[in-house]
Amino acid sequence: MNLMKIKRILIANRGEIAVRIMKTACLMKLETVAIKTAVEPNAMYLSSADVIFDNTDDTSEIPIFLNIEKLIEIAVTMNANAIHPGYGFLAENAYFAQKCLDNKIIYIGPSPEAIYKMGNKTIARKIALTSGIPMAMGSEGNIANEEEAVAIAEKIGYPVIIKAASGGGGRGMRIVRKADEMEKMFIIASKEAEIAFHDPSVFVEKYIENPKHIEFQILGDTKGNIVHLGERECSIQRKHQKLLEEAPSSALDDKLRKKMGDMAVEIARAVNYHSAGTVEFLLDSEKNFYFMEMNTRIQVEHPVTELITGLDLIEQQIRIANGEELSFKQKDIKLKGWAIECRINAEDVQAGFAPDPGKIESLHMPADQNIRIDTGVQAGSSIVASYDSMIAKLIVKGKDRKDAIKNCKMALDKVWIKGTKTTLPFFRMLVRHPKFQDGTFTTSFIEKDLEKYYFNSEYEEMLAAWLATKLFIEENLNDDSINVNFEHGKVMSPWLLNKRINQF
Amino acid sequence: MVNDKLHIKKLYALSSENRKYSFSLPLKHTIRIGKRDYEVKLKSDDKYGTYILWKNRKYPVEIIRSSQNKYEILFNDISYTFTVETPFSLKRKKVIDSTRGKIEKETIKAPMPGKIIDVIVREGSTVLRGEPLLILEAMKMQNEIISPVNGTIVKVLAKPNSNVMKDDVLLEIKL
Numbered sequence: 001m002n003l004m005k006i007k008r009i010l011i012a013n014r015g016e017i018a019v020r021i022m023k024t025a026c027l028m029k030l031e032t033v034a035i036k037t038a039v040e041p042n043a044m045y046l047s048s049a050d051v052i053f054d055n056t057d058d059t060s061e062i063p064i065f066l067n068i069e070k071l072i073e074i075a076v077t078m079n080a081n082a083i084h085p086g087y088g089f090l091a092e093n094a095y096f097a098q099k100c101l102d103n104k105i106i107y108i109g110p111s112p113e114a115i116y117k118m119g120n121k122t123i124a125r126k127i128a129l130t131s132g133i134p135m136a137m138g139s140e141g142n143i144a145n146e147e148e149a150v151a152i153a154e155k156i157g158y159p160v161i162i163k164a165a166s167g168g169g170g171r172g173m174r175i176v177r178k179a180d181e182m183e184k185m186f187i188i189a190s191k192e193a194e195i196a197f198h199d200p201s202v203f204v205e206k207y208i209e210n211p212k213h214i215e216f217q218i219l220g221d222t223k224g225n226i227v228h229l230g231e232r233e234c235s236i237q238r239k240h241q242k243l244l245e246e247a248p249s250s251a252l253d254d255k256l257r258k259k260m261g262d263m264a265v266e267i268a269r270a271v272n273y274h275s276a277g278t279v280e281f282l283l284d285s286e287k288n289f290y291f292m293e294m295n296t297r298i299q300v301e302h303p304v305t306e307l308i309t310g311l312d313l314i315e316q317q318i319r320i321a322n323g324e325e326l327s328f329k330q331k332d333i334k335l336k337g338w339a340i341e342c343r344i345n346a347e348d349v350q351a352g353f354a355p356d357p358g359k360i361e362s363l364h365m366p367a368d369q370n371i372r373i374d375t376g377v378q379a380g381s382s383i384v385a386s387y388d389s390m391i392a393k394l395i396v397k398g399k400d401r402k403d404a405i406k407n408c409k410m411a412l413d414k415v416w417i418k419g420t421k422t423t424l425p426f427f428r429m430l431v432r433h434p435k436f437q438d439g440t441f442t443t444s445f446i447e448k449d450l451e452k453y454y455f456n457s458e459y460e461e462m463l464a465a466w467l468a469t470k471l472f473i474e475e476n477l478n479d480d481s482i483n484v485n486f487e488h489g490k491v492m493s494p495w496l497l498n499k500r501i502n503q504f
Numbered sequence: 505m506v507n508d509k510l511h512i513k514k515l516y517a518l519s520s521e522n523r524k525y526s527f528s529l530p531l532k533h534t535i536r537i538g539k540r541d542y543e544v545k546l547k548s549d550d551k552y553g554t555y556i557l558w559k560n561r562k563y564p565v566e567i568i569r570s571s572q573n574k575y576e577i578l579f580n581d582i583s584y585t586f587t588v589e590t591p592f593s594l595k596r597k598k599v600i601d602s603t604r605g606k607i608e609k610e611t612i613k614a615p616m617p618g619k620i621i622d623v624i625v626r627e628g629s630t631v632l633r634g635e636p637l638l639i640l641e642a643m644k645m646q647n648e649i650i651s652p653v654n655g656t657i658v659k660v661l662a663k664p665n666s667n668v669m670k671d672d673v674l675l676e677i678k679l
Contacts, residue, residue, distance in 0.1 A: 171646050188622070192639070192646060195621055241645060350583055354616040355643040362553045385617060389643050417581070418553050418564050424581045456582050459537065460563070463556055464579035465517035465525035465586055466535060466544060467565060471575055472515065472588035473531055 006030060006082040006106055006322050010075040011049070012065055013086030015376035016390060017298070018045035021084050024314040033078045035064055039386055044378050053078055063386065065089040068096050072103050082106035082321065084314075088388070091297040092119050108321040110296045114271040118294040121165045122203055131270045133263050133291045136282070138205025146186040150179050152204050161207040162186060164193030171196040173240065175207050208290060210442040211282035212251050213237065215295075216264035217305045218277045219316055221326045226268050228261040228279075229309050230335045232301055236430065238353055238446045243423065244430065245301035246340045247308050250401055250439030251283055260289055265330075267294060276302070276317050285442075300343070303374060303395045307339035338404040342394045342412070342427045346383040346420040349453045357385045358420035363392075366414035370397050370407045383420055391422060401439070405431055425454030516594050517586040525586075610653045612675040614668040618642030623664055625675070629657050637675055638662055655679045 008031040011018045022032045022045070034049035038056040046052055053074050055064050064070060066089055075083055083100050085091040091109070094116035100107040109115070117123050122141045129135065137156040142165055143149050153160045153176065162185055164172030172193030174185040186202070194200035213234045220226035233249030234242045252260070264279035271294075278299050280292040302313045320326075348356045359382045365373045375392035383389055396411050398404030409431045415424060435441050435449055446453075517525045534541040545557040546565075555562045556579070568583060569576040573593070576585045589597060621639040625631060631651040640647045659676040662668065 184624075188624070188636075188639075191622060196646075239645060239647075348583075348616075351615055352647075354647075355645070356616075357643070362551070364552070385643060387643075416552065416562075416564060418566060421578065421583065422581055454582055456580065459535070459558070460579055460582065461519060461523070461584055462525055462535065463544060463558055463563070464565075464577045464584040465519065466527065466531075467546070467556065467577055467579070468517045468575040468584075468586040469515050469525075469527045469588055470531055470546070471567065471570060472573060473529070475570070476573075477512065477529075 004028075004030070004322060006108075006318060008033060008051075008078070008080045009082045009084050009108070009318075010053075010071070010078060010080035010105075011035070011045075011086065012071050012083050013089060013091075014040065014043060014045055014065065015387065016045075016374050016393065017086040017088075017300075017376070019048050019376050020374055021086060021314050022048035024312055024318070027312075028315060028318060030318070033074070033080050035074065037064055039063075039384055040382070042381070043376065044381060045376050051078060063089070068093070068099055071096075072099055072105065075100075075105050076103065080105070082108055082318075084108040084317070085297065087297050087300055092295070094119060106321050108275070108317050110271075110273055110275040110277060114273050114277075115296045117271050118277075118296050119166065121163060121167065121293060122201075124293060125203070127270050128267055128291045131266050133267050134289060136206040136208055136290045139203045142201040142203050146183045149176075149186055149204050150182050153179065153182065156206045159207040159209070160204050162189040162202050162204055164189065164197055164199070165201040165203055166197035166199040167193060172202065208282045208284055210444050210448075211235075211284050211290075212249070212441075213242075213280065213292075213443050214249055214251065214260065214283045214289070215278045215280040215299075216261055217299075217302070217313070218264055218268045218273065218279060219313075219320070219326060220268055220273045220275065220277070221320050222274045222323055223325045224272070225326045225329075226265050226273060227326065227328070227330045227333060228264050229305050229311065229333055231257060231260065232304055234301060235441055235443045236436075236445060237443055242301065242343065243345075243446075244340065244342050244427065245304055246338065246401075246404070247304035248335055248338070251287075256287060256289075263289075263291070267291065275320050276313050282443075300390075300393070301341050303372060303393065304339040304341050307372065307395060307397045308335045308337055309333060310336070337397050337399055338401045339395060339397045340404050340408050342396075342408065343390060343423065344392045344394055344415065344417070344427075345389040345423045346391055347389055347423050348421040349423055349426045350421075353423070353426075353453075355385065355389045356421040357383045357389065359383075360391065360417065361419035362416065363418075364414075364416040365392065365394070366411050371395070371411050372397075391417060391420075394427075405437060425456065429453065429455035512590050514591055516589045516591075518589060518594075520585045608679055609658070610655060610677040610679060611673055612637060612649060612651075612677065614640060614670055614672045614674055615649070616640070616642045616647075617668065617670050618647070619667050620662045620664055620674075621646060623660060623662050625657050625660070627657055627660050631655060631657060631677065640668070649674065651677065653677055653679055 010033045025032045031050040033051045035053045035055050090096040094112040097107045098112040139152045159177045162174045172189050174189040176182050176185045189202050190200045214231050216231050217229040231249050232245050232247045234245045236244040278295040281289045283289045346356050347353045363379045372395040396408040398407045412428050430436050515527050548554040563580045566578040573588045618640045621641045623638045625637050633654050635651050636648045638649050655677040658678045662674040
């Protein structure tokens with residue numbers, strides 16, 4: 001067995017991913033340090049850590065998880081010799097990775113160079129081009145103005161998409177269908193890019209209509225071995241934010257899987273990639289695929305890959321960072337069964353998925369051998385507006401896709417969350433939708449194919465109407481209600497009263 | 505007062521899509537489906553909070569808002585808004601609704617708390633339904649607020665880089 005150089009890991013993150021990393025670290029008998037913040041001083045992830053760094057007196061507007069200097073300082077003071085960035089925050093910041101190395105801290109992730117090259121979309125495009133990876137046609141590099149964008153669009157044909165060079169997460173992207181929209185969209189995209197990524201540069205590429213989003217999980221070690229762990233299908237998205245992911249994808253057969261997987265390995269090799277990474281492709285209706293981007297971090301949806309490969313990706317990241325060689329080859333990777341992940345977020349599906357932050361009053365998750373729950377909240381936790389809206393990831397497996405959907409449907413009915421609105425009604429609808437069931441959905445599914453974003457059974461509205469009527473009677477028609485307010489309070493059921501008290 | 509109340513034989517819960525559910529008083533704890541009555545139980549315990557028990561299944565319920573006769577209820581994670589009317593108030597409501605003139609102004613409110621990233625329109629600009637008006641960032645998502653109507657912008661209250669609360673008025677559009 002290899003000697004573990006990594007002794008103590010600073011978790012530069014919060015929420016479910018912090019919990020997830022610490023779970024594996026604990027299994028590997030490695031110590032962890034978590035950071036306590038003023039925004040979430042009672043957060044669940046703190047209870048997973050061996051040591052807590054109290055940062056509650058930090059009143060700066062920038063979250064600690066984005067403060068490079070301070071994080072390095074914490075790692076040094078707390079004797080952590082490794083940092084795991086999780087996802088989001090500094091997970092794809094080349095400067096942060098470099099700073100770790102400069103301070104002799106092991107960065108659990110790829111090299112700063114790989115992060116930089118893949119993080120810049122125009123550089124990534126050039127690398128893909130020289131490696132012979134199929135790509136949507138587009139501008140050679142960044143474009144300076146809308147005239148240049150129009151010229152390229154005339155050449156490759158509308159519709160085109162304007163993308164931020166430093167972008168990600170759907171920001172700074174605009175679809176343009178005709179020349180006279182270009183000026184407006186160019187300005188919006190560039191402005192958004194500047195605000196979000198401090199870099200206004202954008203490029204143009206052919207917009208692939210109604211594609212599927214297929215991504216390949218990559219693992220590479222520092223000895224030059226790179227494998228892929230099959231694909232994930234992430235086409236269920238809204239505004240480029242993924243809601244449900246599955247592995248494998250019903251759109252791929254073994255032949256296409258091998259072809260795309262080889263390409264994904266190829267592009268990772270072009271930047272000497274090590275650690276876990278994800279190569280994203282768009283797949284059109286004719287099964288042509290196009291390289292989109294490479295994410296140089298662990299992804300939110302990594303559990304679906306873990307469930308069908310039996311690998312622990314966080315463990316692999318740690319071992320790779322420790323300098324170990326991958327203990328398996330491509331031929332050893334076997335995909336078994338089917339896995340689906342639902343992102344249960346605090347969002348109001350009926351209000352266009354608007355975030356609905358609040359306090360989780362009660363939370364019960366189903367448990368059986370087909371279900372995995374990754375969460376960073378418990379009853380009493382708050383979903384705060386300063387961070388993302390995730391409550392939990394419900395990950396369900398089955399022997400095949402049909403079985404996984406069936407298990408997912410049953411599991412969804414057993415999830416119980418009170419306190420905020422959630423994406424549950426959306427998933428309950430989705431698992432019943434014929435287009436989801438037959439696997440023919442694309443990334444435009446939510447915007448184009450859905451008339452209703454949620455599922456309710458026939459009598460649910462009637463039962464809600466009954467409850468409203470009952471409340472009206474209690475508040476207005478009971479004899480007690482003519483009495484003074486104090487008496488009125490007495491006849492109110494305690495739960496209504498509770499809710500009232502919480503409002504003040 | 506008390507007498508009036510005792511005379512009410514029926515209540516109506518009107519959904520926001522104008523579906524009408526009627527309930528006889530005193531309110532029964534059963535709901536009739538076809539020819540069978542099913543029991544509805546409103547229960548509460550420490551583990552689950554408040555829930556409705558119906559056909560052997562628990563459904564979480566919460567009251568999101570209640571003011572006068574208007575109730576917003578979260579039932580099995582879906583929100584429903586009802587106004588509860590007596591036979592008299594329902595009649596009055598119908599009269600009021602039929603005499604109310606056409607709406608001439610559309611107020612655009614913030615659908616969620618967040619930060620205004622960009623205001624795309626100006627006072628005096630004409631907009632078509634579906635056109636972007638402004639961009640609101642909330643919880644790491646940029647949300648394009650689109651015009652629900654065709655009209656002319658008469659007032660712009662939203663300022664770039666300012667924070668807004670849910671339901672803050674952002675713009676007014678004259679139809």
